Each structure stands twice: as C-alpha cells, then as structure tokens.
Amino acid sequence: MTSTPQFPPLFEGMELTGMTDPFAKAQLQATVGCDAGLVVYNMAADQLRAAIVFAPEVGLEQAMPVLVCCAIGFQNALGALAPPEVGVHLDWNGGLYVNGASCGRIQVAASTHDSGEDPDWMVVGLELPLLPIDPNTPGNAPDQTCLFEEGCVDIASEDLLSAWVRHTLVWINRMEDSGLKPLHDEWRGLAKNVGEDVSFSIGDTHYEGVFVGVDEHFGMLLRDGNETRLIPLSTLLQGAA
Template sequence: MTGVTFPPLMSGVAVQGPEDPFETACMRAALGCDAGLVVYNLGSDTVRAALVFAPEVPLQQAMAMLPLCGVGLQNALGALAPPEVAVHLEWSGGLRVNGAKCGRLQVAASTDDPSSVPDWLVVGLELPLWPASDETGDTPDETALYAEGCADVAADALLESWARHTLNWITRWEDEGTRPLHAEWRGLAQDMGEDIVFGDVKGSFLGVDEDFGMLLRTGDTTQMIPLTTLLESQR
C-alpha cells in the first residue's frame, strides 16, 4: 500500500507478506537507522507496525514509550472510530476494544539494564482488522477492529493517525514529564483496582509508579513489577 504520510521527524518503510515489521525495525535500529522510523505491514486482515526510538534517558524511564504508544493508538481510534467504540490498555501491552482482546503492543531495546541509556528502543503494534475465524463465538474474549463497528477505519489512515498522536505524546512527555501521560493512561488502563494474574503471581492491580511499574498487592505485601519485565529478547 502506498501513500501513507507521516508527520515531520518520522519516516516510513513498508514491508510485505510475512515480514514482521517489529523484527525488521529492531534489526534496522541495531544497524543505526534514524529515530522516528516506522516499519509497517498493512495486510488485508491485520495492521502491523513498529516505531524506532533513540532514547536520551535510562531504559527505566524510556520504557514509558510502551504505554505512550498505547495512548497514541487510543487517541487515533478515538478520532477515527465511532464514539461508542471503547479502547482500553493492558499494562502488559495487550489492547482491548469494547472489552475484548484486540491485538497488542510489544517492546524491545538494545539493553535490558534499567540504568543504562539504550542505543535504541522499538515499540511494535499488532492490530487485527478481521477475526481469524468466522466462528467468533468460539473465542468470545477476542475480537477484531472491523467486528466492532470500525469497518470505515482504513488501515493507512489508522497508521497515519497513530503516528501523529504518538508524536504529540512524545512531545508532551519531553516538555511536561510523565504527569499528563500518567493521567491519560490511568483513564484507559484495563483492570485497574481488580485482581489479575501476571505470570505466576495473582494479586490486586493497585496502579503504577512514576515509571509505569505495576504495583501488585498480594496479601499484605505490595510488589513493583518494572516495565522492563516486558522486554522481548533479542537474538
């Protein structure tokens, strides 16, 4: 697909077929590509894209780009989708549309040391447009964008809008710190205040700390699970 327009400071590279934009973006980042590169694959049934960052802060703070990209996506769908479509964000990167699972965000970086400034960080987006099967009743907790009343949202327009809204939030994060992003994200967070299971730990999701680490209460103790736990391993 051609004609995708990105805002200033961003550029795009389209890939086709089975090529994974997230893996390609990580490879290009490791080779030294410019920050702001968006690698994307607009398939007939799935939008996949990945954005390259060159952080100037330690990884622990740079990981905020994961929830930031989620907020950017919610804002993009808020601008393009019907008003009754609700988008929520799981702490671990999962996306919810009208309560059901609908794609995910993932993240990788050049280092897993929270105190080191990474050479690069990549956030990937995967969003199904159509259900994988016509038998949607078999997976009632999973959905796709076009099954939720968003059939008029074109994939290229969604990608452009995600890039614009994400860039806007990057600018706000740089200028105003994490407070506005925290406020926006908290209003979209899935399962805040609820009992959840993360890995082999079950507890009450109390919220997040200043670096978006999950605060999980189990019994009489509260533990902080850092966002770096979500980093994809790089081979």
C-alpha cells in the same frame, strides 16, 4: 482516504510485504544503524502490524514510558477514527481492548535490558487484527475481537497507522515538555483492571495479586496479601538484548 501512510516530519516509512514482521525488522534496522523515527509497517488484509524506532537519551526505566505514549497514541488514534460507541482500553502488559474484548497488542524491545544503562534504541510495535481469525465461526472466542467486528470496517489501515504515529508524537512531546503527570492522568482513565485481581505471565514468570496502581515510571504495583511488589515496565521487553 490516502493510498500510503502520511507521517509527521522526521518520521520515515518502510513498507514490508508478505509475512515479514515489522517489529523484528525495526529491531534489525536499529541494530545496524538507522535514524530514530523509522516506521516499519506491514498492512495485510487481515491485520495491521507496525513498529516505530526511538533513540532514548535517558536510562532504560526512564525511557520505558515511551511504550505508554504509544499505547495512548493508539487509543487516541482509533478513538478519533472509530464510531463514537467504540471503547478502547489498555492493559498494563501491552494488551489492547476494544469494547471489552482483546484486540491486538503493543510490545517493546530495546538494545539493553540493564536498567543501569542508556539504551541505544527502543522499538515499540503494534499488532492489530482487522478481520476475524475464522469468519465462519463468529462468536467462538467472545473474549477476542477485531476491528471488523466492532464496526470499524471503514477505517483504512494507512489512515489508522498515520494517526497512531501522529498521536504518539503528541504524547512524546507532552512528556518531554511537561513530565509524566499528563501521561499518568490520561493513562489512568484508559487502564484496565486497576484495583482488581489480576493473573498473567511474562515469559516463564507468573504474576497474580491486586493491581493497585503504578509507580512514577509506570512499573506495576502488585499487592499479594500484605506485601506489595514492583514489577518494572522494562519487564515487558521482548527478546534477548
């Protein structure tokens, strides 16, 4: 067990304390100017929050699969550290699921929301509950869980954070070397609700239909009756650019 996270070369950590949000802090650092590879993190007793700054060199929609690399990176990291019976799956809109119950999320922000522009920066954030919201009333929210309730109490936050960054880097390198096919192949085995009816909201917009799959850049293909619509992955971008 390490006392601080250990990151790959070219990644640098920035630890936060108190209630400071790493996702917001990483966006601020990216806006004022910082190197890609900055990992901002806040490891509280009850939750792990972290964010990675990226500097894409392609257009927005082509850059968005970085979000998928981070999601798969988390699944691989927790899968390597957790007991073998722990299953981790990924929701298209960033939700993380452990043994079938909601357990945190991946979120994304970028310097632009314009699909015709190359973003100056992109930030992907992780939020992961470690302890129950209310330990005195276990089972009150059976659709939500935390690492403690899933037998992962021995996983140190710093080890999981280190593994997340490391596995994410592996997938980014694979994407750059081999294109998107390996990413699609891995994601397909981890994705929730493909082929099923889904209903969710992003901001003020509600979506529902059959989740039939994704396009090349992981935009959702949602069928409603005889019509299939594309919801670009950039729809998940947080905040105002």
